[in-house]
Amino acid sequence: MTRLVMISGGARGLGAAITARCLADGHRVSVGLRQPERLAQAFPDADPAQLRGFRFDAHEPATAQAWVDTTVAEMGAPDALINNAGILKMVDFSRGTEPDLDDLWTVNTKAPFLLIRAALPHLKASGQGRVVSIASTDAKRYRDPSASLGYVMTKGALLAMTQAVRFQGWDEGLRGTAICPGAIDTDMIADVPGVTPKDKRLQPADVAEIVAMVLALPNQASLPELVVNTRLETFI
Ligand SMILES: NC(=O)c1ccc[n+]([C@@H]2O[C@H](COP(=O)([O-])OP(=O)(O)OC[C@H]3O[C@@H](n4cnc5c(N)ncnc54)[C@H](OP(=O)(O)O)[C@@H]3O)[C@@H](O)[C@H]2O)c1
Numbered sequence: 292m293t294r295l296v297m298i299s300g301g302a303r304g305l306g307a308a309i310t311a312r313c314l315a316d317g318h319r320v321s322v323g324l325r326q327p328e329r330l331a332q333a334f335p336d337a338d339p340a341q342l343r344g345f346r347f348d349a350h351e352p353a354t355a356q357a358w359v360d361t362t363v364a365e366m367g368a369p370d371a372l373i374n375n376a377g378i379l380k381m382v383d384f385s386r387g388t389e390p391d392l393d394d395l396w397t398v399n400t401k402a403p404f405l406l407i408r409a410a411l412p413h414l415k416a417s418g419q420g421r422v423v424s425i426a427s428t429d430a431k432r433y434r435d436p437s438a439s440l441g442y443v444m445t446k447g448a449l450l451a452m453t454q455a456v457r458f459q460g461w462d463e464g465l466r467g468t469a470i471c472p473g474a475i476d477t478d479m480i481a482d483v484p485g486v487t488p489k490d491k492r493l494q495p496a497d498v499a500e501i502v503a504m505v506l507a508l509p510n511q512a513s514l515p516e517l518v519v520n521t522r523l524e525t526f527i
Pocket residue numbers: 299300301302303304305306323324325326347348349350374375376377378379398425426427428471472473474475476477478479480
């Protein structure tokens with residue numbers, strides 16, 4: 292089936308690759324982003340009937356409900372929500388500030404929570420609703436002190452929240468999937484020490500391929516989580 296898919300941060304990095312893949316697969320896409328005018332720059336040839344951008348800023352909680360409501364009013368009820376927008380800041384017991392930690396919770400965890408809550412009635416009404424959250428291998432384990440503990444905590448919470456989605460509407464066909472990729476070659480990790488070397492990172496299109504598969508599967512093929520390794524580790 293083709294869907295109306297909401298994608299947060301869908302004009303840049305991994306989000307842009309997911310948007311491109313959804314368009315290629317025939318889905319209609321509502322992108323939530325801080326500067327909606329950037330969407331046309333990223334997708335200058337897109338058909339406005341298939342792709343629209345609406346304002347969504349994780350630091351302005353009211354924009355979560357507003358993005359859902361405007362999508363419904365202008366494009367129809369969504370069948371899928373992709374929680375893609377996220378940030379990485381270095382926070383642990385000796386690095387980073389409390390405001391940095393608050394930012395991580397706000398963007399990586401609280402915003403997806405508010406979006407799921409706002410979209411839930413529509414996703415349940417769809418009969419085949421999907422929530423796909425881009426978590427991280429850092430949601431699965433604490434690897435070593437080169438990681439941001441703040442990021443690890445917020446992505447772990449996103450994983451738990453996405454698992455809980457399935458209990459909100461299983462009988463109505465709602466399914467939730469947390470995708471837990473290792474390093475992806477985007478701006479996010481361009482200057483981060485200790486990450487997987489550039490030539491061994493996932494490409495955004497590789498992860499978009501996995502999102503496409505999750506969107507294509509029927510209700511009886513539910514994938515609670517998918518871990519995508521870029522390096523050999525013992526427990527994931
Ligand atoms: N890169 C990796 O190695 C990696 C690995 C595993 C998981 N992930 C996850 O993949 C997702 C996409 O990351 P990426 O690698 O594509 O990073 P990126 O290139 O830095 O893109 C981050 C995206 O998040 C959006 N965003 C940031 N702050 C926001 C806010 N306050 N409100 C709304 N949107 C906001 C950005 O929108 P603007 O254009 O407005 O800035 C952008 O679209 C994130 O959740 C990230 O944690 C990344």
